[in-house]
Amino acid sequence: MSDSDLFPTMDSVSLVCVTPWNASPAAVARAEALAEWFACPRVPRRRRSLARIFADEGVDGVLVAEDPPRLYHRTRPDAPYFFHPGVARPRLSALTHGVPDRLLRVAGIRPGDVIIDATLGTGADSLVLAAGAGPAGRVVAIESSFVLARLFTWAQHERGHGYPGMDRLLERIDVRWGHHADLLARMPANSVDVVYFDPMFRRPIVDEDGNIEHARPWTDPRPISDEAWHAAQRVARRCVVLKERPQSDQFARFGLTPDKPRAKIAYGVWKKGG
Ligand SMILES: C[S@@+](CC[C@H](N)C(=O)[O-])C[C@H]1O[C@@H](n2cnc3c(N)ncnc32)[C@H](O)[C@@H]1O
Structure with missing residues (x-):
């Protein structure tokens, strides 16, 4: 496996922000704020799966406006990243x-x-x-x-x-x-x-x-x-x-x-x- 397989380039990351599957008014407001924070488009969820959103929008990442927000990368759609004090x-x-x-x-x-x-x-x-x-x-x-x-x-x-x-x-x-x-x-x-x-x-x-x-x-x-x-x-x-x-x-x-x-x-x- 080459380094380029292990490490996708960072220069071309594209992102969209969506609400969670069941969007509360708070999540809608959070999605608006997050889209501004990350300088990315907020696109309608329309009850689409993440796989559908990746395919429709052609992006590297989907930011779901949960609390804390979850970042899904197209190469790891099952392993979102979110802020967590973790280790x-x-x-x-x-x-x-x-x-x-x-x-x-x-x-x-x-x-x-x-x-x-x-x-x-x-x-x-x-x-x-x-x-x-x-x-x-x-x-x-x-x-x-x-x-x-x-x-x-x-x-x-x-x-x-x-x-x-x-x-x-x-x-x-x-x-x-x-x-x-x-x-x-x-x-x-x-x-x-x-x-x-x-x-x-x-x-x-x-x-x-x-x-x-x-x-x-x-x-x-x-x-x-x-x-x-x-x-x-x-x-x-x-x-x-x-x-x-x-x-x-x-x-x-x-x-x-x-x-x-x-x-x-x-x-x-x-x-x-x-
Ligand atoms: C191993 S992680 C650091 C982990 C961190 N110590 C922690 O506690 O989570 C390395 C981080 O450095 C960032 N990085 C790599 N090169 C950098 C650079 N030239 N300037 C600033 N950040 C850089 C990477 O994007 C990555 O997030």
Whole structure:
């Protein structure tokens, strides 16, 4: 299987918004608002199945105005993606019980930190980073997929869809839609504490990162560029962190040592000043 089979291109994503099968007045209003939020057409549902809508409209994605809204991709019509704190919840719950989080530990996150999450994705890591940074801290989360960036900001607009404790963490996250290399290049040197990269693994890990696997058709598959890495090194006051598979050649590429060589995932940390 080639990379182009694994990763549909992101440049040509087309989307329409519909109401759910049984549309309440609230769902009709939500569909109107979502179509505007995602800058996509709202088309009549007319009791059509999703398969029918994909065929009739010739689009890559259908956004169904449920609460939370569900994104269906034509390649995965049975596996919608929607905002869900997912893998962040057990980590956040562990934190409240005083159990340290591995990412927060390796990145040395402290209360009050300003952190760039250069790869927002589902936002699970951003939520954990926001918890680590505390009320005085902030996370700037960058995402190049318009759909994923907008779905997350919709969740912020909806105050976390009622998941307990989410609204206060979402408030600490400032989402920027764009390519991280461009945004980092425009930031002053030493202007944030930590920059974190979690690029898409070239091949999915089964049973791991379930949320991001549902989001995969909407994600940008590109590896980190040299420009992005060097910009991050310039912008970070303390460190730049990379998450990858332990066997990934990206650790050697950036001169990093994976923290757990035999685990499913590993972190590598570049520290400013050695
Ligand atoms: C593995 S996911 C990140 C998962 C995330 N840490 C989480 O907790 O859900 C990688 C994300 O980075 C995004 N991405 C890839 N290249 C990017 C770039 N150049 N700029 C911004 N975002 C990028 C992808 O679209 C994808 O959503």
